Amino acid sequence: MSLENLGVTNIDLLNEMRRQMDIIVSSAAATKFDERYDVGFGINTHGAKHISMFVNECIKIKLLLHVSTAYVSGEKSGIILETPFTMGETLNGKNDLNIEEEKTMILERHRQLVIEKANEEAISSAMKDFGIQRANLHGWPNTYVFTKAMGEMLLLDGLRQDVPLVVLRPTIITSTYKEPFHGWTEGVKTMDGLIAVYGRGRASTFLGDPSKVLDMVELKCKVSSGLVLMSVVGNVEVGQ
Incomplete structure (x- = not known):
């Protein structure tokens, strides 16, 4: 996702993909809320750009389905319309976001850390903090939703x-509905930690309002004739 042509270097294969692909589902993402800014930007933001560049070269393209997140809307309350973002739009109303400048600042921040001879752990920590800082500056709560919005x-x-x-724009994606089996969870992220500790018997309860709806999504994914079909099923009420 972070590479042009999605990392495909074989020209013959690339041209064949451009000739044959008609439906593309783009769901790859870095989903850690505090992901390193350079990593999150490379995958979630520039990855979307690379997808559009690739799709533009596809002769038979009929549909691009891009999976974002409901939380690109930040921490607003009430009914939120799923209107598309305009270039440079921010959640704090200033609308002064320049994505190319963000890329330049990422490169400069990383260069400074290298000059300071910071080790990899220090660089990772600094880039995580930098992502949160830039997200908060423009009105988003974390690096994940900020980079997805820019994407x-x-x-x-x-x-x-x-x-x-x-x-x-799904909400919290948890386990799979059916494949490879019901309940399969890939990694531990978002709410997966709560599910994991409950499943292991390390926690039997957690605080919640029984009148509220806990909006979680199970993914149902099936590969048929080269086409990835995805659907989302159900909301879960707290306590059930």
């Missing part, structure tokens, strides 16, 4: 006008 902007700005686009 949406680049996607909408760079995609060919005749390509049908669906931006899906």
Whole structure:
């Protein structure tokens, strides 16, 4: 995702993909809330740009489905319309976000850390803090949702006008509905930690309002004839 042509260097294969692919589901992402800014930006933001560049070269393209997140809307309350972002839009109303400048600042911050001879652990910690800082500056709570929001902007700005686009903004994705089996969880992120400690018997309860709906998504993913089909199922009420 962080590489042009999605890292495909074989020209014959690349041209074949461009000739044959008609539906693309883009769901790859760095999902840690406090991911290193350079990593999150490379995958979630520039990754979306690379997807649009690739799609623009596909001859038979009929649909691009891009999986984002509901939390690109930040910490707003009440009914939130899923309107698309405009380039440079921010959640604090200043609308002074410049994605190319963010890229330049990431490179400069990393260069400074190398000059200071910081070790890899220190660089990782500093880049995580830098991501949170930049996200908060523009009104987002963390690096993940900030980089995903910028990814949406680049996607909408760079995609060919005749390509049908669906931006899906699910809430918290947890386990799979069916494949490879019901309940399969890939890694520990978002709410997975609570599920893991409950499943292991290390926690029997957690605080919650029984009148609220805990909005979680199980993924149902099936590969058929080279097409990835995804659907989301159900909300879960607290206590059930």
